[in-house]
Amino acid sequence: MNAKKLIEENNRKRERLTPENEAYYSDLLIYIRLQFSLSEQKSEEVLMELLDHLLDGQQAGKTAKDIFGDDPRGFADEMIEHLPKEKKREFIPFIGGIIGNILGWVLIIRGVLFLVLSPFTDVDTMVHPISVMVIALIIAAFVIFTIVFIFKMVERSLFKEKRKTRRETMIAGFIGAAGMAAVLLLVKFLPESGPSFDFSWWASFLVGSVILFAMYVSKKVKGV
Known part of the structure:
Protein backbone atom coordinates (compact mmCIF):
# COMPACT_ATOMS: atom_id res chain seq x y z
CA MET A 1 0.00 0.00 0.00
CA ASN A 2 1.49 3.35 -1.03
CA ALA A 3 1.73 6.41 1.23
CA LYS A 4 -1.44 8.05 -0.15
CA LYS A 5 -3.54 4.93 0.51
CA LEU A 6 -2.01 4.56 3.97
CA ILE A 7 -2.96 8.16 4.83
CA GLU A 8 -6.55 7.59 3.67
CA GLU A 9 -6.77 4.35 5.67
CA ASN A 10 -5.25 6.08 8.70
CA ASN A 11 -7.88 8.83 8.53
CA ARG A 12 -10.67 6.24 8.51
CA LYS A 13 -9.27 4.16 11.36
CA ARG A 14 -8.61 7.18 13.60
CA GLU A 15 -12.35 7.78 13.79
CA ARG A 16 -12.59 4.67 15.98
CA LEU A 17 -10.32 6.11 18.68
CA THR A 18 -11.62 7.59 21.91
CA PRO A 19 -11.09 11.37 22.27
CA GLU A 20 -8.22 10.84 24.72
CA ASN A 21 -6.45 8.29 22.54
CA GLU A 22 -7.09 10.32 19.39
CA ALA A 23 -5.48 13.42 20.94
CA TYR A 24 -2.41 11.43 21.99
CA TYR A 25 -2.06 9.65 18.65
CA SER A 26 -2.69 12.80 16.57
CA ASP A 27 0.25 14.53 18.26
CA LEU A 28 2.46 11.55 17.41
CA LEU A 29 1.20 11.58 13.83
CA ILE A 30 1.77 15.31 13.27
CA TYR A 31 5.19 15.22 14.95
CA ILE A 32 6.42 12.37 12.75
CA ARG A 33 4.94 13.80 9.55
CA LEU A 34 6.69 17.12 10.18
CA GLN A 35 10.07 15.37 9.92
CA PHE A 36 10.58 16.00 6.21
CA SER A 37 13.95 14.24 6.12
CA LEU A 38 12.24 10.88 6.68
CA SER A 39 10.88 8.45 4.12
CA GLU A 40 7.19 9.25 3.77
CA GLN A 41 6.35 5.64 2.88
CA LYS A 42 8.13 4.19 5.92
CA SER A 43 6.73 6.91 8.19
CA GLU A 44 3.16 6.12 7.15
CA GLU A 45 3.75 2.39 7.57
CA VAL A 46 4.99 2.94 11.14
CA LEU A 47 2.09 5.28 11.91
CA MET A 48 -0.34 2.63 10.69
CA GLU A 49 1.32 -0.03 12.85
CA LEU A 50 1.07 2.26 15.89
CA LEU A 51 -2.59 2.97 15.14
CA ASP A 52 -3.44 -0.73 14.79
CA HIS A 53 -1.61 -1.46 18.04
CA LEU A 54 -3.50 1.35 19.78
CA LEU A 55 -6.88 0.15 18.47
CA ASP A 56 -6.16 -3.37 19.72
CA GLY A 57 -5.17 -2.00 23.13
CA GLN A 58 -8.23 0.24 23.23
CA GLN A 59 -10.48 -2.79 22.80
CA ALA A 60 -8.75 -4.30 25.83
CA GLY A 61 -9.51 -1.17 27.85
CA LYS A 62 -6.07 0.42 27.62
CA THR A 63 -5.24 4.05 26.89
CA ALA A 64 -2.51 5.42 24.63
CA LYS A 65 -0.48 6.33 27.72
CA ASP A 66 -0.74 2.74 28.96
CA ILE A 67 0.59 1.47 25.63
CA PHE A 68 3.14 4.08 24.55
CA GLY A 69 4.06 5.70 27.87
CA ASP A 70 3.81 9.12 29.51
CA ASP A 71 6.51 10.69 27.30
CA PRO A 72 5.04 10.77 23.78
CA ARG A 73 7.74 13.13 22.46
CA GLY A 74 10.49 10.84 23.69
CA PHE A 75 8.67 7.84 22.23
CA ALA A 76 8.27 9.63 18.88
CA ASP A 77 11.96 10.65 18.84
CA GLU A 78 12.91 7.02 19.44
CA MET A 79 10.73 5.93 16.51
CA ILE A 80 12.23 8.64 14.29
CA GLU A 81 15.77 7.43 15.02
CA HIS A 82 14.91 4.05 13.49
CA LEU A 83 13.17 5.39 10.39
CA PRO A 84 15.21 5.54 7.15
CA LYS A 85 16.31 8.98 6.03
CA GLU A 86 17.81 8.21 2.64
CA LYS A 87 14.58 8.83 0.74
CA LYS A 88 13.73 12.42 1.55
CA ARG A 89 10.29 13.86 1.06
CA GLU A 90 9.74 16.26 -1.78
Whole structure:
Protein backbone atom coordinates (compact mmCIF):
# COMPACT_ATOMS: atom_id res chain seq x y z
CA MET A 1 0.00 0.00 0.00
CA ASN A 2 1.49 3.35 -1.03
CA ALA A 3 1.73 6.41 1.23
CA LYS A 4 -1.44 8.05 -0.15
CA LYS A 5 -3.54 4.93 0.51
CA LEU A 6 -2.01 4.56 3.97
CA ILE A 7 -2.96 8.16 4.83
CA GLU A 8 -6.55 7.59 3.67
CA GLU A 9 -6.77 4.35 5.67
CA ASN A 10 -5.25 6.08 8.70
CA ASN A 11 -7.88 8.83 8.53
CA ARG A 12 -10.67 6.24 8.51
CA LYS A 13 -9.27 4.16 11.36
CA ARG A 14 -8.61 7.18 13.60
CA GLU A 15 -12.35 7.78 13.79
CA ARG A 16 -12.59 4.67 15.98
CA LEU A 17 -10.32 6.11 18.68
CA THR A 18 -11.62 7.59 21.91
CA PRO A 19 -11.09 11.37 22.27
CA GLU A 20 -8.22 10.84 24.72
CA ASN A 21 -6.45 8.29 22.54
CA GLU A 22 -7.09 10.32 19.39
CA ALA A 23 -5.48 13.42 20.94
CA TYR A 24 -2.41 11.43 21.99
CA TYR A 25 -2.06 9.65 18.65
CA SER A 26 -2.69 12.80 16.57
CA ASP A 27 0.25 14.53 18.26
CA LEU A 28 2.46 11.55 17.41
CA LEU A 29 1.20 11.58 13.83
CA ILE A 30 1.77 15.31 13.27
CA TYR A 31 5.19 15.22 14.95
CA ILE A 32 6.42 12.37 12.75
CA ARG A 33 4.94 13.80 9.55
CA LEU A 34 6.69 17.12 10.18
CA GLN A 35 10.07 15.37 9.92
CA PHE A 36 10.58 16.00 6.21
CA SER A 37 13.95 14.24 6.12
CA LEU A 38 12.24 10.88 6.68
CA SER A 39 10.88 8.45 4.12
CA GLU A 40 7.19 9.25 3.77
CA GLN A 41 6.35 5.64 2.88
CA LYS A 42 8.13 4.19 5.92
CA SER A 43 6.73 6.91 8.19
CA GLU A 44 3.16 6.12 7.15
CA GLU A 45 3.75 2.39 7.57
CA VAL A 46 4.99 2.94 11.14
CA LEU A 47 2.09 5.28 11.91
CA MET A 48 -0.34 2.63 10.69
CA GLU A 49 1.32 -0.03 12.85
CA LEU A 50 1.07 2.26 15.89
CA LEU A 51 -2.59 2.97 15.14
CA ASP A 52 -3.44 -0.73 14.79
CA HIS A 53 -1.61 -1.46 18.04
CA LEU A 54 -3.50 1.35 19.78
CA LEU A 55 -6.88 0.15 18.47
CA ASP A 56 -6.16 -3.37 19.72
CA GLY A 57 -5.17 -2.00 23.13
CA GLN A 58 -8.23 0.24 23.23
CA GLN A 59 -10.48 -2.79 22.80
CA ALA A 60 -8.75 -4.30 25.83
CA GLY A 61 -9.51 -1.17 27.85
CA LYS A 62 -6.07 0.42 27.62
CA THR A 63 -5.24 4.05 26.89
CA ALA A 64 -2.51 5.42 24.63
CA LYS A 65 -0.48 6.33 27.72
CA ASP A 66 -0.74 2.74 28.96
CA ILE A 67 0.59 1.47 25.63
CA PHE A 68 3.14 4.08 24.55
CA GLY A 69 4.06 5.70 27.87
CA ASP A 70 3.81 9.12 29.51
CA ASP A 71 6.51 10.69 27.30
CA PRO A 72 5.04 10.77 23.78
CA ARG A 73 7.74 13.13 22.46
CA GLY A 74 10.49 10.84 23.69
CA PHE A 75 8.67 7.84 22.23
CA ALA A 76 8.27 9.63 18.88
CA ASP A 77 11.96 10.65 18.84
CA GLU A 78 12.91 7.02 19.44
CA MET A 79 10.73 5.93 16.51
CA ILE A 80 12.23 8.64 14.29
CA GLU A 81 15.77 7.43 15.02
CA HIS A 82 14.91 4.05 13.49
CA LEU A 83 13.17 5.39 10.39
CA PRO A 84 15.21 5.54 7.15
CA LYS A 85 16.31 8.98 6.03
CA GLU A 86 17.81 8.21 2.64
CA LYS A 87 14.58 8.83 0.74
CA LYS A 88 13.73 12.42 1.55
CA ARG A 89 10.29 13.86 1.06
CA GLU A 90 9.74 16.26 -1.78
CA PHE A 91 9.98 19.44 0.28
CA ILE A 92 11.36 21.54 -2.60
CA PRO A 93 8.49 20.55 -4.98
CA PHE A 94 6.09 21.32 -2.12
CA ILE A 95 7.50 24.84 -1.77
CA GLY A 96 7.66 25.18 -5.55
CA GLY A 97 3.99 24.28 -5.79
CA ILE A 98 3.02 27.01 -3.34
CA ILE A 99 5.15 29.60 -5.16
CA GLY A 100 3.75 28.45 -8.52
CA ASN A 101 0.18 28.89 -7.29
CA ILE A 102 0.96 32.35 -5.93
CA LEU A 103 2.62 33.36 -9.21
CA GLY A 104 -0.29 32.04 -11.27
CA TRP A 105 -2.91 33.92 -9.28
CA VAL A 106 -0.83 37.12 -9.22
CA LEU A 107 -0.57 37.08 -13.02
CA ILE A 108 -4.29 36.38 -13.44
CA ILE A 109 -5.26 39.16 -11.00
CA ARG A 110 -2.82 41.51 -12.75
CA GLY A 111 -4.43 40.72 -16.10
CA VAL A 112 -7.97 41.26 -14.80
CA LEU A 113 -7.06 44.53 -13.06
CA PHE A 114 -5.33 45.91 -16.15
CA LEU A 115 -8.32 44.93 -18.30
CA VAL A 116 -10.76 46.67 -15.95
CA LEU A 117 -8.64 49.79 -15.39
CA SER A 118 -7.35 50.36 -18.93
CA PRO A 119 -10.57 52.07 -20.23
CA PHE A 120 -10.37 54.65 -17.41
CA THR A 121 -6.66 55.32 -16.96
CA ASP A 122 -3.26 54.75 -18.51
CA VAL A 123 -1.83 51.40 -17.45
CA ASP A 124 1.90 50.71 -17.58
CA THR A 125 2.23 47.18 -18.96
CA MET A 126 6.02 47.26 -19.28
CA VAL A 127 7.89 44.59 -17.31
CA HIS A 128 11.56 44.53 -16.26
CA PRO A 129 12.68 40.86 -16.07
CA ILE A 130 15.60 41.50 -13.69
CA SER A 131 13.40 43.34 -11.22
CA VAL A 132 10.73 40.65 -11.52
CA MET A 133 13.30 37.93 -10.75
CA VAL A 134 14.49 39.81 -7.66
CA ILE A 135 10.89 40.25 -6.48
CA ALA A 136 10.21 36.55 -7.11
CA LEU A 137 13.24 35.57 -5.01
CA ILE A 138 12.11 37.86 -2.19
CA ILE A 139 8.60 36.36 -2.23
CA ALA A 140 10.01 32.81 -2.38
CA ALA A 141 12.26 33.50 0.63
CA PHE A 142 9.28 34.93 2.54
CA VAL A 143 7.10 31.90 1.71
CA ILE A 144 9.81 29.43 2.78
CA PHE A 145 10.50 31.31 6.02
CA THR A 146 6.79 31.50 6.89
CA ILE A 147 6.18 27.80 6.22
CA VAL A 148 9.22 26.70 8.24
CA PHE A 149 8.25 29.04 11.09
CA ILE A 150 4.67 27.70 11.22
CA PHE A 151 5.87 24.08 11.10
CA LYS A 152 8.30 24.71 13.97
CA MET A 153 5.61 26.48 15.98
CA VAL A 154 3.21 23.58 15.48
CA GLU A 155 5.93 21.12 16.46
CA ARG A 156 6.65 23.02 19.70
CA SER A 157 2.94 23.08 20.59
CA LEU A 158 2.54 19.30 20.47
CA PHE A 159 2.39 17.01 23.52
CA LYS A 160 1.21 19.80 25.84
CA GLU A 161 -1.72 19.44 28.21
CA LYS A 162 -2.69 23.09 27.83
CA ARG A 163 -2.07 24.64 24.45
CA LYS A 164 -2.05 28.37 23.85
CA THR A 165 -3.75 28.02 20.48
CA ARG A 166 -5.08 31.57 20.36
CA ARG A 167 -1.69 33.05 21.26
CA GLU A 168 0.10 30.91 18.67
CA THR A 169 -2.44 31.85 16.00
CA MET A 170 -1.93 35.54 16.78
CA ILE A 171 1.86 35.16 16.58
CA ALA A 172 1.61 33.35 13.24
CA GLY A 173 -0.75 36.03 11.93
CA PHE A 174 1.55 38.82 13.10
CA ILE A 175 4.62 37.20 11.52
CA GLY A 176 2.73 36.69 8.26
CA ALA A 177 1.40 40.26 8.19
CA ALA A 178 4.76 41.81 9.15
CA GLY A 179 6.59 39.70 6.59
CA MET A 180 4.15 40.57 3.83
CA ALA A 181 4.39 44.27 4.71
CA ALA A 182 8.19 44.05 4.50
CA VAL A 183 7.96 42.31 1.12
CA LEU A 184 5.55 44.96 -0.22
CA LEU A 185 7.86 47.76 0.96
CA LEU A 186 10.85 46.14 -0.72
CA VAL A 187 8.86 45.70 -3.93
CA LYS A 188 7.65 49.31 -3.82
CA PHE A 189 11.11 50.85 -3.41
CA LEU A 190 13.00 48.36 -5.58
CA PRO A 191 14.39 50.28 -8.56
CA GLU A 192 13.50 49.03 -12.02
CA SER A 193 16.60 47.99 -13.92
CA GLY A 194 17.64 46.16 -17.06
CA PRO A 195 15.75 45.69 -20.32
CA SER A 196 11.96 45.70 -20.42
CA PHE A 197 9.15 44.40 -22.63
CA ASP A 198 5.42 44.88 -22.97
CA PHE A 199 3.37 42.33 -21.01
CA SER A 200 -0.27 43.05 -21.83
CA TRP A 201 -3.29 42.10 -19.72
CA TRP A 202 -4.23 39.16 -21.92
CA ALA A 203 -0.66 37.79 -21.90
CA SER A 204 -0.55 38.07 -18.11
CA PHE A 205 -3.92 36.34 -17.78
CA LEU A 206 -2.92 33.62 -20.25
CA VAL A 207 0.44 32.85 -18.60
CA GLY A 208 -1.15 32.77 -15.14
CA SER A 209 -3.87 30.40 -16.35
CA VAL A 210 -1.29 28.11 -17.98
CA ILE A 211 0.74 27.97 -14.74
CA LEU A 212 -2.31 27.08 -12.64
CA PHE A 213 -3.48 24.50 -15.18
CA ALA A 214 0.00 22.93 -15.22
CA MET A 215 -0.02 22.77 -11.41
CA TYR A 216 -3.46 21.13 -11.48
CA VAL A 217 -2.40 18.53 -14.07
CA SER A 218 0.79 17.81 -12.11
CA LYS A 219 -1.24 17.10 -8.96
CA LYS A 220 -3.60 14.81 -10.86
CA VAL A 221 -0.71 12.88 -12.41
CA LYS A 222 0.88 12.40 -8.97
CA GLY A 223 -2.48 11.37 -7.55
CA VAL A 224 -2.57 14.18 -4.98
